[in-house]
Amino acid sequence: MLVKNSFPELNDRARGWLHFLWEKAGTEDDWSSSGEPHPWWDRYSTPPMTNFPRFDLADSCYAVALMADKTPAWREAYAQILDQMVDRHTTFWAAVDWLTQFGNDPDRDKYPDVWKGTLIPEHLWGRYDSPGWTANGVEPWGLQKDPVGADGMLFFKGFFNLVMSLHRYVSGDSKWNDPFKVVGVDDTHFQWTHSRVAEHLTEQWRRHPEGPHCENTKIWPYCLSAAGLGLQMFDQLLGTDRHSVFDEWTDYAKRHYLQVEDGLLQWVALYYDPIVDHVHKVGSGGGTGVAWYALPQNPELAELFYRASLSATGWDDPAVPVAVPSDPRGLVMTAMLANEFGDAVTHSRLSDTLEQLAEPRYFGSESEHFGYWFHLDEPWPRGQMSASLMVTDVADPGDWQRLFRSPNLSKFEQPTVEGIEFPRLGLSQAWNDLAHGMLQVTTYAVKPSLAGEETAFRVTGIPDKNASVYVRCDGSEYSNWESVGSDTIEIRTEIGSHSFQIYTGYREGAADVDQRTRTRTVPSESRHSNASVSGIIRVGSLNGLASCPCCS
Numbered sequence: 210m211l212v213k214n215s216f217p218e219l220n221d222r223a224r225g226w227l228h229f230l231w232e233k234a235g236t237e238d239d240w241s242s243s244g245e246p247h248p249w250w251d252r253y254s255t256p257p258m259t260n261f262p263r264f265d266l267a268d269s270c271y272a273v274a275l276m277a278d279k280t281p282a283w284r285e286a287y288a289q290i291l292d293q294m295v296d297r298h299t300t301f302w303a304a305v306d307w308l309t310q311f312g313n314d315p316d317r318d319k320y321p322d323v324w325k326g327t328l329i330p331e332h333l334w335g336r337y338d339s340p341g342w343t344a345n346g347v348e349p350w351g352l353q354k355d356p357v358g359a360d361g362m363l364f365f366k367g368f369f370n371l372v373m374s375l376h377r378y379v380s381g382d383s384k385w386n387d388p389f390k391v392v393g394v395d396d397t398h399f400q401w402t403h404s405r406v407a408e409h410l411t412e413q414w415r416r417h418p419e420g421p422h423c424e425n426t427k428i429w430p431y432c433l434s435a436a437g438l439g440l441q442m443f444d445q446l447l448g449t450d451r452h453s454v455f456d457e458w459t460d461y462a463k464r465h466y467l468q469v470e471d472g473l474l475q476w477v478a479l480y481y482d483p484i485v486d487h488v489h490k491v492g493s494g495g496g497t498g499v500a501w502y503a504l505p506q507n508p509e510l511a512e513l514f515y516r517a518s519l520s521a522t523g524w525d526d527p528a529v530p531v532a533v534p535s536d537p538r539g540l541v542m543t544a545m546l547a548n549e550f551g552d553a554v555t556h557s558r559l560s561d562t563l564e565q566l567a568e569p570r571y572f573g574s575e576s577e578h579f580g581y582w583f584h585l586d587e588p589w590p591r592g593q594m595s596a597s598l599m600v601t602d603v604a605d606p607g608d609w610q611r612l613f614r615s616p617n618l619s620k621f622e623q624p625t626v627e628g629i630e631f632p633r634l635g636l637s638q639a640w641n642d643l644a645h646g647m648l649q650v651t652t653y654a655v656k657p658s659l660a661g662e663e664t665a666f667r668v669t670g671i672p673d674k675n676a677s678v679y680v681r682c683d684g685s686e687y688s689n690w691e692s693v694g695s696d697t698i699e700i701r702t703e704i705g706s707h708s709f710q711i712y713t714g715y716r717e718g719a720a721d722v723d724q725r726t727r728t729r730t731v732p733s734e735s736r737h738s739n740a741s742v743s744g745i746i747r748v749g750s751l752n753g754l755a756s757c758p759c760c761s
Contacts, residue, residue, distance in 0.1 A: 216640040225579025234293040240300035251592030257341035265592035267368040272599040281620040283639035288380035304356035344425040354394035364423040367436025374442035414454040434502035474517035494521030505613035525555040551606035643717035650709040677714030
């Protein structure tokens, strides 16, 4: 029986970004104290807060995890990329700020005037460290050599746990739960496991209901929301209850880190300094970044921040030209949220603007790579912004929430494609049709010059290959395959565009109900559609960034 192919598929841009990330993550470079990361790792964007290469590591993982959910029967390339991201996160350069910025910033009397009042409390101007300066060694904490074990450095350990959790979700591999070492001050080393990092983060959060701090003296809702997301995925994978600390913190944040009057957000905290007891308030549009990370955890709070950002910018109003901020991060994150919410009007407007602003471009010897260059005249796509914007090319509305709220864990029990010669042969589809016992695999040549070369791949996890396996390729019966193990077949083919329908006999079981639900909720509309997957954004135009470089 020929089954109609309407399964999720990676588009050309997603494939091109995947090819580039494979090269970027797989190219050896030196993140030690005596070396330097390859310059394509973004340590330039949005100073003074995120101009460190670890933020490129984290941002690059989101589209990868979302792509893996589009092809859940093929995961090996995504898993390898994520593993290399985790590995780099253990190094000197991942924590370079904590390992080199000791005491108060000696240049804090030389900060740009534009930071006065926007990033730094006006009444403390000239005698207060800027965001991004970690101030390791200041009292009352003193010098702390371990960036994970430190009281501060939440924006290291929180994102680290998130990246490890995404790796484990995509790969099913618990390798990072074996002991590994993290580089500390003076090239000391500290032993951790994934579970211990999550436990330590949870314990710190319980001791500090206001939230653990990032730089010494600064508590950021943005980073805490990301840390909560990592704990949410950790709980989904291991059945623990770490994420409850985020729910408790949300109650605290509503009382201390934002103000709502008559249902409208008045201001939001950029950060809180408990030492000087200062809530650094920004405008009502300042919660865009928090909204992205909070959305799978607390949709109502995310909607509040999203609506406020639109009200502040007018980006949802077709009668108002889209005002482009000097730093595009807020524009990109709002586009990500509009796509996730299914807000077609806002997303269409921002997509049109970003097509001009972000400079989408294919590159490579055969145009096999893709990225966003942002007119920066650099040799490679700018890491953090390109990785973030790629989410809108990969995800359908609701995918980001589903990734964390109903992760596809049944994929590990289903037939799986392995041994793909990536990046010579690529897969745009790898999906188990549980109703028909069929695995859809669609291949393509990563480089056109490779088309026609011989290759092969395996399908593992077949329940009864002798009785039920039947293969079609491009609509016709295909016989160039053989059994190579008790539950495995090998299919020989050539590099190029082919559509395989492999009838494995694997049908829906109790463990697969969640994937069936996910399949039914994947929208068929394009990313510019009116579909409202989350149920949060419904009808009508949302009337409507922030006051800081990380949000505007």
